[in-house]
Amino acid sequence: MHSFPIYLLVMAGITYLIRMLPLVLIKKKIKNKFLISFLYYIPYTVLAVMTVPAIFYSTESSVSAAVGFAVAVVLALCKRSLLTVAALSSVAVFAVEWIMTLVR
């Protein structure tokens, strides 16, 4: 357990250094094939790992979350914008939970 400013300093510092150092220092392109491939996969694996299974616990009920997840996947397959996918999956969750209160 540390004080909040210490946590803030560490996370903001690391994040900024990651973005700043390459932009300021590196002018040549990366040639290492493993590194390029690794960095290519990283954003997708990170986001997927953060999303599943955590998304099923992001709302009041796993049922509404599952429906919201399904809606997001279908809209994403249709290549809808980030805003559309995020907003409509929220709407789906709201609708499912509203229906569940009626049924109860």
Next chain:
Amino acid sequence: MKEHNSFLKGIIDGMPICLGYLSVAFAFGIFSVDSGLAIWETLLISMTNVTSAGQLAAVPIIVGGGTLIELAVAQLVINLRYALMSVSLSQKLGKSINLLDRFIIAFVNTDEVFAVASEKDGTVGKKYMFGLILMPYLGWSIGTLVGAAAGNILPAAVVSALGIAIYGMFVAIVVPVMKTNRRCLVCVLFAIALSCAFRYLPYLSAVPSGFTVIICAVAASALFAVIAPVKIEEGEENA
């Protein structure tokens, strides 16, 4: 070579990003305050980090009193992709951008800002880049503040529904690539299997969540970088 250097054009190109960030930052604000952080702490995190996935992973670590190592390594691995984006973006910046400008632009080099800047033909100039990063930064900060402050007065059903918004955005980024790229599809499914194993299996579920993200993402990415390396052009285009 053409250099895009209109401040107004940058603002216009940044507007859709700004609107997207408003809603996601709003959800982050709710999530953070809901997790136990203060409104001002939540706002400071957004204003100093400007990274959705990294911030989302950091909140449970901070609230749970995690170690600084755990926090630092989580940020490093989750945000490592920005290093490649910054490398790529450095080739894209025009002559009007000096060293000081690079220090400023790096601060708001998000996935979406990078994507928009990369799509431009030729190079991007100082005025254009400053216009491009301004609106997303404001959207991210204001959205966070409103979510953190108003999350308490919203009905529970609305808060619950918005809880999924940030994950919805992640789905919107990952799924289209899985659809068109078979290697990415298999790699992501493998990462998800690992993630579920760390959540539900005994012993593995005791690993702190910050490290789980790191272990699963690095293991899957490194494995597939070996067995299914991408073409150099592909890595640059899609990173």
